[in-house]
Amino acid sequence: MNKEFSAQLVPLAAPASAVRTGLRSIGVVLAGSALVAACAHLSLPLYFTPVPLSLAPFAVLLLGLALSPRLAAATLGAYLAEGALGLPVFAPSPLMAGGIAHLLGPTGGYLLAYPLAACLIAFLWRRSGRGFSAALLSAGAGNLAILACGALWLAALAHLPVRTAIDLTVLPFLPGDALKIAAAAAMAVSIERLRRQGR
Helix, strand or coil, X not given: CCHHHHHHHHHHHHHHHHHHHHHHHHHHHHHHXXXXXXXXXXXXXXXXXXXXXXXXXXHHHHHHHHCCHHHHHHHHHHHHHHHHCCCXXXXXXXXXXXXXXXXXXXXXXXXXXXXXXHHHHHHHHHCCCCCHHHHHHHHHHHHHHHHHHHHHHHHHHHCCCHHHHHHHXXXXXXXXXXXXXXXXXXXXXXHHHHHHHHC
16 A cells, blocks of 8 residues: 555545544433433332432433543433423423423423533543542532532422422432432442453
8 A cells, every 4th residue: 555545545534433433422322311211210209299219310420420521411411302302201200291391390400400410520520530439529519419400490490498499309319319429439430440451
């Protein structure tokens, strides 16, 4: 192969590589949004709050720790778009219709916080030593963002005092969220070890 022919192949290889990267990113976004949807359907309604107990936040924490900030935000943005279009990706609830109405309902604050939380987790995690403690802190910060947005949203929507909203949307979920944070952190550290071993 002469040098002139090799030089002609270089510009052709770059677009092909970009297409592969783009397709891989689309696949990650779709798979990640499917994971959140599956976890959202693992939910339990609670009689004292309009917010169900759900595994969706766990998926958000895990994706934030596993993906880059941009890809994490895109994945959760795609999840919200799927739900807004009427796909059955949100936690089922007899109190809320699907689609946009679900996003504007009592749990809308949690849902709309997902892309921001995932991006924040990914940002913090990638600027740390990527140990278990760093994963806990990163996931904890993202989870706090989800809870804060959920409480403020419900307070505004239902015209509740912030303290009452916190009692309904934050305090009942803290023990379970601690377990979700620890599980996501442990999985993220394991994934990071596998990545390093594969290099």
